[in-house]
Amino acid sequence: MKTQKIEDIIENVRDLRDADYHVCNYSVWQSKGEPDTKDNIDCSCEDFDLVIDKLELLLYEQKKYA
Ligand SMILES: [Zn+2]
Numbered sequence: 001m002k003t004q005k006i007e008d009i010i011e012n013v014r015d016l017r018d019a020d021y022h023v024c025n026y027s028v029w030q031s032k033g034e035p036d037t038k039d040n041i042d043c044s045c046e047d048f049d050l051v052i053d054k055l056e057l058l059l060y061e062q063k064k065y066a
Contacts (some may be wrong), residue, residue, distance in 0.1 A: 003066070006059045010052055017048035 016022060026043035029035070 001058075001062065003059055003062050006055055006062060010055045010059070013048055013051050013055070017045055017052075022048075 022044070024044050025039065025041045026045070029037065029039070029041040
């Protein structure tokens with residue numbers, strides 16, 4: 001795979017993470033001033049970041065052995 005394509009995919013995943021339809025419970029909770037809550041306030045951005053991390057590792061390997 002060309003490194004440019006991997007960079008494109010990383011950009012796409014970032015766009016998904018920052019898109020309006022991705023509502024991160026943690027960000028919402030923070031924007032409310034971090035009140036006491038029993039709601040789920042897990043940060044779902046991390047799910048996207050995990051994929052980005054894997055792609056960046058792949059990118060690194062590709063550049064290393066190119
Ligand atoms: Zn988040």
